[in-house]
Each structure stands twice: as C-alpha cells, then as structure tokens.
Amino acid sequence: MAICREVTTQAADTAMSLNDMLKPSTHCQVPLDRWVEFFVKDWLVPNFRPAFRAAQWPVDQVMRGLEGFLHAVPFYAMTIFFVAVAWRFAGRGVAIFTLVSFLAIEAVGVYPDTMTTLSMIITAVLFCAIVGIPLGILSASSDRFEAILRPILDVMQTIPSFVYLVPIVMLFGVGMIPGVVATIIFALPPIIRLTSLGIRQVREELVEAGYAFGSTRRQVLWEIQLPLALRMIMAGLNQTLMMALSMVVVAALIGAGGLGLTVYTGLGRLDVGAAFLGGFGIVLLAIILDRITQGIGAGAEQRRANWTFTGFVKRITGFARA
Template identity: 45%
Template sequence: MFTFHIGPFFEIIINWLKDNIEPFFDIIKIINEFLIISLEKILLWPPSIVIILIFTLIAYKLCTKGVTAFTFFGLLFIDSMELWPQTMKTLALVLVSTFIALVIGIPLGISAAKHDKVDKIVKPILDFMQTMPAFVYLIPAVLFFGMGKVPGAIATVIFAMPPAVRLTNLGIRQVPKEVIEAAKSFGSTSKQMLYKVQLPIALPTILAGVNQTIMLALSMVVVSAMIGAGGVGKDVLTGITQLNIALGFESGLAVVILAMILDRITQGLGVRK
C-alpha cells in the first residue's frame, strides 16, 4: 500500500525558517511584546472604575441603553470577582491580535476583491487557516517565539484573520455596478474609486468582519494560555486542570461578558456607520 506523510516536509520548512531568518522573528517578537505590555499597562494603570466608565461611555455613544447598562454592570461584576487584572491582560492580547489581523487582512481583502488571481490564491489559504485545529498553530508559534504572550498573539492572528479578508473582499465585490459606472463617468481614478466609493459602501460588511475577528480572537484565550499567554484564560485552564468548578465558571463567565461587550460595541459601530 502506498503511503505518503507530508508532516516531515512541513517540519523541514519550519526548521529551515527558524535557522535562517531567526532575526526576523526576533523583531516580530520585540514589536508584539512591546505593544501587548504597553496596552496592559495603559489598561491597568488607572483605577478599574475609570476603565469601566470609559467603556460605558463608548457603549452609550454607539449602542442602546440596555447595552450601556450591561457594559457598566458586566465590567463591575468582573471586578467584583477579582478578575480585573487578568481580564485587562486578555483584552490587551485580543486588541493587539485583532489590530494586527486587520492591518494584514483588510488590505489583503481589498487586493483579492480587485484581482481575481489574488482571490483564487487567497481562498484556499483562508480555508486552511480556518479549518486547521487551533492547537496546531501553537507548535510553530512556540518554536519561533518561545513561550509567553507573543506566540499566543501570533496564533490568534492566524486563527482570527480570515473573516477580515473574506468580508472585506465580499463587501467590495457587492458594491453595485451602477455606482461604479457612475463614478467612472465622473472621471474617478482607481484610488478615488476605492476610498470614496467602494470602501464607504462596503464599510458595514467590513465592520462585520472586524466583529468576527474580535470574537475569534477571544475564542483563542484558553488555547493561548496553554503556552503562557496568561490573562483570564490562565484561570480557565487552572480551573480545568485542577477541577476547580468555582474558578473555572467565574473566569469563563468573565470571558463571556467581555465577548458580549466587544460584540455589541462593534455591532453598534457598524449600525452607526
């Protein structure tokens, strides 16, 4: 019977990358570590009530009164469970990971929308990124960046990026042809067409991609904690390994509350736009 294992070839590629472009990975690690730790310090520097009020104000501006009240009491509840520092560390990791995923994903989605060849190349890669078990990403991430927050962030970026690419691509492709023809008849350049016509019309769809990217980033909290990312995911993992029901439930509930708040705020931003 014919057998063929692709795993050893993948291992050769990973080892070659590690041996030959390690300085590049060191630069990525330094930048990511700086961003995550800096954001952690910003979120943890003021008293918790200040951050709670800031998020409540954002929810008030973008969402309904119900979401505003949920944001205030939800974050207050997290603080009362003594999970505030861990939750802010998780939030910092999620926001940095989401930012990187969007910085890469949105331009890639624009390129895929404008060029069919790019779209054909990108689609199977996105399928691979979305369907590959998240735990598999941890192996090369740890090899390249060691244990800690950075490999957790990198694995989160890979797992959470596809919706940003797909929905940016979809949003631009769904811009009505009549609108594009009208813009062309007024002499719009390709750049003007993108920034003044296609992106504004596609913005609700793109923001839906942002929302999904944030949700997927949060779903990686516990997985990232397995390689030393810390945050509230570490408490969830401790609850699982030690069969500590109380700790597991409270830390899991903190993740749920944070996810719901970020979800409603990003949805509110999309509706407002």
C-alpha cells in the same frame, strides 16, 4: 532522505488479501510527519527564526503599551468609559449590561485578568485590521489574487489551532506575544473575506460612475468602494473580534496570561471554581465587545448614509440592481 519507509517483507510471504494489496501503505508509507518536521525544524526555524522574531516586535510594543495602560487606568474610570461607549453606540440596555458586568467582574476578582485579556484582544484585532483590510482590498480588485488567497484562508479557518501552536512556539518562543500571534493567525480570515465581499458587492454602476467622472482608482476606492463596504467591513471586524476571544484559552497553552490562564490552570488542577471564573469573565467581555462593535457598525451606516430601512435592505441583498 528516503521517500518511503521500508515495507515489511513478511506481508508478501503470506497470502495477501485484495484489501491489503490495494492499500497504498502496503507498498509505500508516506512519512508526511517527518517531512513536516524536517521543514519546520531544519529549514524554517534555523533560517527564519530571526525574521519571525523581528516581525513580532511591533506586536510586542503595542501589546505591552496597551497592557500597561489598561492596568494603569483606575477601575472606575475604565467602567465609566466602557459604559459611555456602550451608551453612545449600542443604547441604554447595553450600557446597563456593561455596568453590571464590570461590577461583577471586579467583585469576583478577575478584573486584572480581564484587562490583560482585553489588551491581547485589542492588539490582535488591531493587527488583523492592519493586515486584513489591505489584503481584502487587493483580493476584491484581483480575481487571480483571490483565487490564491481563498484556499489559504480556508486552511487557516479549518485547521485546528493546536496544530500550529508547536511551530509558533519554535519560531516565536513562549509567552504573551506568541499567544497574540497565534490569535492573529486564527482571527484574520473573516476581516479579509468580508472586506473583499463588501467591496465586490458595491454596485458596478457606482464604480463606473466614479470612473466616468474622471476619478482615479484611488478616488474610486476611498470615495465609493470603501464607504459602501463599511458595514460589511465592520461585520468582519466583529467576527474577527469574536474569533480572537475564542482563542484566549488556547493562547494560554503557550504562555499567554489573562482569563485564559485562569481557565487553563483551573483545568490543570481540576479547580472548577477557578475555571468557571475565567469563563465568566470571557463570556461577559465577549458580549460587551460584540454589542458595542455591532452598534458602531450599524451607527456608522446611519450617520453616514441616513438611509431608509428598505433602501438599506435592498442594498444588502443586492436587490436594487434588479
């Protein structure tokens, strides 16, 4: 394959402006688009499609199981469960909000779609945690690993999700599971970053104390670093959750169902009402999940540590060291 496309020779005949002369494309056009196409279509897909298909198997299992379960639970039981969880972790206000939201979602007729979306979100966040927390731990313990990982995460966070929808369809096909896979890729960075940050900001002296008393690396990780990074990890999980929710509509483009599909079809038919219903469900679900996970994060801190407020602020700001 030629590296450059043929450059039109006419340009050389006519008097060339300095501007044109200095443009790389006058002399050599780089066909990056064709290279990428070649890489994905002729190398990645034929060689690795079975591997990617196999990799989506666990996602598939969890997703189907969860979706079946959430749809099987009666509406009132699900509502009671969420209200109870909200009350326990986030207080009475959030509990009342949760109750009203669930009733509203059911009343406008998007409850089944909401459950489908919820199962997608939970699956995506679960796999993000399974993959992301170990990667965050590794990245905290090795500067070299972090140096490699950081640009990859930067790309994952900045690249528009539409860009990788095409290769995902080629590798995974269309449907619910490819949608979840796209969501996992999009929502993974925060949990990795914040796990790493949380572990790195544990005071050096505490880690030293662990080793000084004969702890192994594993003991230091489990008894000192992870508990003290817990709040930060929970914040990462919350961020991951929010990003997963924002992918719901995009995932519908490649065949995922749920509230995203309602918005997408509404968009296609210029059906303002349907699109609004989807958005209504997504927003309410987002607020409920955000408040509950934030509550769990803060609660975990209080129950485990019973810290004074100032002590907590000091630790977060790293001030205790000074």
